[in-house]
Amino acid sequence: AQKITQTQPGMFVQEKEAVTLDCTYDTSDQSYGLFWYKQPSSGEMIFLIYQGSYDEQNATEGRYSLNFQKARKSANLVISASQLGDSAMYFCAMREAGGSYIPTFGRGTSLIVHP
């Protein structure tokens, strides 16, 4: 079974608008961490944001915020005020205690920002 599910293979957004990228996860652990990465066409994996399972507040990093709904097991990434440079692949990932903290990645969502 998929531990990380990203249901949107591709998303389009107008420049300066906000966009939400979906991520749901499956774990029975109480202790886990959720990550989002951006991968532009250059191929590098750029860390964006992290949410720990015990964190009560939603994580934010600049224009990125993570909408963490623990009961629903979702960790959606919200990008506010999209920029052309945000066009990239976005991957959601999880590390869980039961998995020896070895990360699992979703299939990714391709985001294209239109001018």
Place this chain on the structure above:
Amino acid sequence: SAVISQKPSRDICQRGTSLTIQCQVDSQVTMMFWYRQQPGQSLTLIATANQGSEATYESGFVIDKFPISRPNLTFSTLTVSNMSPEDSSIYLCSAYRDRQETQYFGPGTRLLVL
């Protein structure tokens, strides 16, 4: 944060040859990993590189094909042996210092096998 470098950044190799990819971290890390990303796909974990002992391989990956070394807490190598065109991928090194910390990635090695 940890800064990770990889060499080479890209290579074009002939079928049947081997390539060794180096990964250097600017500080000591607990865990180091090697991933493969085939074109248009997500990241697939090849193995966890263990310092001073044999790597732990994921299902579908074997030591004879992907030998890994980790002589210390800041350096690891991955060798892609007896290459075929199916090995054409991006190979990514990754690491974190402890389980509460962000996982960082190297810039990747783009491999094309002809």
